[in-house]
Each structure stands twice: as structure tokens, then as C-alpha cells.
Amino acid sequence: MVCSSRRYCVTLLLNDDYKGIIKAAAIIKNGGLVAFPTETVYGLGAAATSNQAVKKIYAAKGRPSDNPLIVHIASLKQLERVAEKISDYAYRLAERFWPGPLSLILPRASEIPQVVSSGYPTVAVRMPDHKVALNLIDAAGVPIAAPSANRSGRPSPTSYRHVLEDLTGKIDAVIKSDSCSIGIESTVLDLTSSLPVILRPGGISREELEAVLGIPVYLAGSKRKRFTTLAPGMKYRHYSPRAPLILFTGPQKRRRLIIDSIINYYHKRCFKIGLLNPVSPNAPLARESLEALAARLYHDLRDMDNRGVDLILAEELTVNGLGLALMNRLKKAATRVLKVK
Ligand code: TXA
Ligand code: MG
8 A cells, every 4th residue: 555645644664774675666666655865865756657656746745736856767778768869968967977966857758757847848867876766766667756855845855854854644655864965956957958057056066067068057047048947946935944044145244243233132032043054254165164064954944943943044155166056045945135235
């Protein structure tokens, strides 16, 4: 028996050993939903070839049906089951970055039902860099469609505990494993238009993509008219903690003064303030600090909610490297972006 989308069901907690993975794979093969770890965030998986199973993902997450899913594969051979007309660029990127945090948008193959891609003729595909995820896909013998395993709008889950907070009773099983090492989602790169366009910045930076392709990679949503279309999912508010989050941008010294006065004001009135990413006065942040920040971003957002924080304050980051993805997530999570002059 696997969960139906309407009723409460028992959510199993499985170990990430051989037995657990075989059980998880059997659930996937039978049309059920399993949350599994990847190197970016936990995914909520179903057999990508099953219309019915994929529909359950949308129901369990409360996800709008116009927001397509990423298909996860364990080998390059599977890529040809999922996508067609795979370009030379795609193979070059796959060779360099897979397994890893890069999702490629390619023309969708006929074996993948429309519901996976919300009716688009394309499909997002990636090979995750996590042995549990790869073993699960192998054992299930089918590509696995999986969005992040959170309720829609909530911060993405980077531990099985976050998945249980959001989805207990709505999915068949969660694989209990290590936390996700990167901590923010994959880069979504569209390879179906004349030039490569990042629809969502993520774990692989624009600079890294350009170095492999040897041509410019554009960023969706930038002012250049041709590249205004974001990933469909980016139009929704996202990654949001329950407490309001204010993101401060502008000159660092001025924004520090204002943040300090806000902290003082609210502390005197017994409000709990959460500081998300106190930036040292000697910024720009080094690559390692950006990686550390990414690894704990969603954990910290959820933790602040659990501790009953009343107001979360965050500061602008560099938009180089991983900073671009982090700023994208902060802006999405923010209730307000305050530009200090
Ligand atoms: O790291 C990740 O990408 C994680 C792990 C689980 O793999 N997954 C993830 O999935 O973040 P999700 O569903 O939360 O985000 C997928 C993003 C959405 O913004 C969606 O709109 C975009 O990818 N996307 C998926 N298929 C697409 C398509 N065919 N065309 C354009 N955008 C697409
Ligand atoms: Mg998501």
C-alpha cells in the first residue's frame, strides 16, 4: 500500500543502508513518495515515468501545478530516456559537473509524462552527487522526479528532520541520512534557447559554467529583454520562515548602524531578533564563508522559527560565485528589502 493524496498515511523513517534503500525503491516502483537526501537539499521523489505518482508530489507539497519538477538520474544512459536532442553543450556540462548541483533544461523525451514538466515541452534533469540518491535511483530502475521535500513556500529541507516537520502523514517514507552538504538548490540552466540562460542560480556558479562552455551564460531576470523569463517556480514567494525577514542592502557601515539601532530598540522591548548572516566589516566574503553560509541557511531559517524569533535580519552579500544564489534565496525569503542610503 502507498499513500493516496487525500488521506493521512503513516510516514516510514528508513535507514540509508541497503535494506532501507531497497524498501524505498519498492515504494517508488509501486507509485509512492519517498524523501531522499541529495548534496543540495532533500528531494521528494516519485517514479518520473508515472503520471499518477508524480501528481501525488504536487498534492503532498501543496505545489502549484504550473511549477515543473526536476528529474534525477544515476547514469548518462538514463539521460537519453529523459531528454532528447541532447546538445554538445549539455554533454560537456554533464561530463564536468555531474554528479553535481546542475540541472539542465533540455527537450523532454516521450517516456516522461507532461505532468512532470507542467506541460512544457522541456524537462529539467540532473545527476545528484549523493550515494544514497544514486543507489535509490539505481535500485528503483527508473528516473526519479523530485522537487525539494518541503511544503510549498517553506525553506527547503537540508535534514530528514525538516522533511518530517513539513510532510509527516503526507508521504510514504523519508530516508534518514547525513545532512545535505551544499545546503542550497542546484543551478537551473536552460539549454533550449539560442544561448544558455540561468533560470535559477545555485550550487554551480555562472563563472564555472562560462569556463566550461567558453561562451557567455546569461542570467534570467536581468534587465536584458531577451532573458526576462525566470524558472516558472521563481515567481512564487519561497524559502520563507514564519517570522518576517528584512534584508538590508547598501553601504555596509550605514546598514550596520541601522541594524544595531533596530536590535537595541527591539531587545529593550523583549523581542527576539535573529541575525542570519552577520557580515564582517572586512567583507567581501571568502568562498569558504559563502559555502558555510549556504550549508546552514535553511537550517538557520527553520531554527529561528522553532525558537520563536520575532524578526530576522539579513545583510546583502557579494553576487560573485555562490553569492549570487545566496542573494537570490535571501531576496525570495525576505518580507522586505531595505535599501540603506
Ligand atoms: O537541488 C535541487 O535542484 C533540488 C534537489 C532535490 O534536486 N530540487 C529542487 O527542486 O530544488 P524544486 O522543484 O524545488 O525546484 C525546481 C526548479 C523550479 O524553479 C522549477 O520552476 C524549475 O526548476 N524547472 C523545473 N523544470 C523546468 C522546466 N522544464 N523549465 C524551466 N524551469 C524548470
Ligand atoms: Mg523547491
